[in-house]
Amino acid sequence: xxxxxxxxxxxxxFAITAIFHMTFPALTVxxxxxxxxxxxxxxxxxxxxxxxxxxxxxxxxxxxxxxxxVAGTVMTFEFGLNWGTYAHAVGPVIGVTIGMEVITAFFxxxxxxxxxxxGDGRIRPRTMALASWxxxxxxxxSTTWILSANSWMQDPVGYRxxxxxxxxxxxxxxxLNPAFAHRFPHMLLAVLISAAWFVGGISAWYLVxxxxxxxxxxxxxxxxxxxxxxxxxxxxxxxxxxxSAASSDAAYAAVGTTAARR
Numbered sequence: 250x251x252x253x254x255x256x257x258x259x260x261x262x263f264a265i266t267a268i269f270h271m272t273f274p275a276l277t278v279x280x281x282x283x284x285x286x287x288x289x290x291x292x293x294x295x296x297x298x299x300x301x302x303x304x305x306x307x308x309x310x311x312x313x314x315x316x317x318x319v320a321g322t323v324m325t326f327e328f329g330l331n332w333g334t335y336a337h338a339v340g341p342v343i344g345v346t347i348g349m350e351v352i353t354a355f356f357x358x359x360x361x362x363x364x365x366x367x368g369d370g371r372i373r374p375r376t377m378a379l380a381s382w383x384x385x386x387x388x389x390x391s392t393t394w395i396l397s398a399n400s401w402m403q404d405p406v407g408y409r410x411x412x413x414x415x416x417x418x419x420x421x422x423x424x425l426n427p428a429f430a431h432r433f434p435h436m437l438l439a440v441l442i443s444a445a446w447f448v449g450g451i452s453a454w455y456l457v458x459x460x461x462x463x464x465x466x467x468x469x470x471x472x473x474x475x476x477x478x479x480x481x482x483x484x485x486x487x488x489x490x491x492x493s494a495a496s497s498d499a500a501y502a503a504v505g506t507t508a509a510r511r
Contacts, residue, residue, distance in 0.1 A: 259331040266324045273317030278392055279444020280310045281385040283473070284365070288381045292374045301466050303381075304369065306448070311366055314358075341416050342408060342423060343398050350394030358387035389437075396436055400428035442481050449474030 284307055291299035325347070329336045336343075364372060364380035407422030408415045417423055448470050455467035 259327075263324070263327050263331055266320060266327055270317060270320035270324050273313045273320065274388075274392070275440050275443040276447050277310055277313040277317055277444075278388045278440040279442075280306060280313070280448075281381075281388045282441070283444060283448065284310060285378070285381040285385040287473075288374075289378050292378050298465055298469060302470060305466065306470075307366060311362075314362065318355075338413060339402070339415050341414055342401065342405075345417070346394060346398040346401070346424070350391055350398075354387050354391035354394055357390065358384050361387070392436060392440070393433065396433050397424045397426070397429050400432050401426045404428035438481050441477055445474040445477040445481070449478070 284303055287299045287302045287306075290296070291303060361380040361383040365377065365384050368377050368380060401423055404426050405415065406426050407417065407419035409418050410416070452467040452471040452474065455463045456471065460467070
C-alpha cells in the first residue's frame with residue numbers, strides 16, 4: 250500500500266506531464282490541417298503566398314510535434330509506473346487501444362512527416378500535398394484513438410472482469426462508448442479553435458510590428474484564423490442549443506411521467 254505522500258506526488262507528476270503534453274497536440278492537430286489546406290491551395294492556384302505560409306508554419310508544427318511526442322512517451326511510462334495496479338487491471342483494453350493508436354496513427358504521421366518537412370522543392374507538389382493531408386489525417390486519427398481510450402476510462406462498457414482484469418467483450422461498444430460521442434466533437438472543435446487563436450495571435454503581432462516582408466502572409470493567416478473562429482463559434486452554439494433542447498425535452502418528459510404516475 251503506497252503512502253499518501255507518494256500517491257499525492259504521483260498525481261502531481263502525472264498531472265503536470267499531461268498538461269505539458271496536451272499543450273502541443275492542442276496546437277499541432279489544428280496546424281496540420283492548416284498546412285494541408287494552404288499547400289493544397291498553393292498547388293491549385295500557384296500563389297507563392299500560400300507557399301510562404303506553409304514554409305513558415307511547418308517549422309512551428311515540427312517543434313510542437315516533436316515536443317508532444319516526447320512528452321506523450323513520458324506520460325505513457327508514468328501511466329504504468331505511477332498507477333501500476335490500475336494499468337494492470339485495464340491493460341487488456343487500454344493497452345490494445347493505445348497500441349492501435351501507435352500502429353495506425355503515429356506510424357502514419359511518422360511515415361509522411363519527413364516528406365512534408367523536407368520534401369519541399371525535392372518532390373512533386375501533388376506528392377507534398379498528399380503527404381500533408383496524410384499527416385493531418387494521422388493527427389486526427391491519433392486524437393480519435395486517445396479520446397476513445399480516455400472516454401472508456403470515464404464510462405467503461407463492453408467488458409467482463411476476469412481475475413480482477415477488464416477483458417473486452419464488444420470492441421465496438423468499447424471504442425464507441427457513450428462518453429466518446431460527446432467528447433470527440435468537443436475535442437475536435439477545441440484543437441481547431443486553439444490553433445486558430447495561435448495563428449491569429451502571431452499574425453496580429455506581425456501586423457502590429459509592421460513587418461513589411463510578412464504583411465501579406467500575416468493578413469491572410471489572420472483572415473483564415475478569424476474564419477475558423479467564427480465558424481466554430483456558430484457550430485458550438487448550434488451544438489449547445491441542440492443539447493439544451495434535448496435536455497429540456499427530457500426534463501418535460503420526466504415531469505410528465507411523474508405527473509401521470511401521481
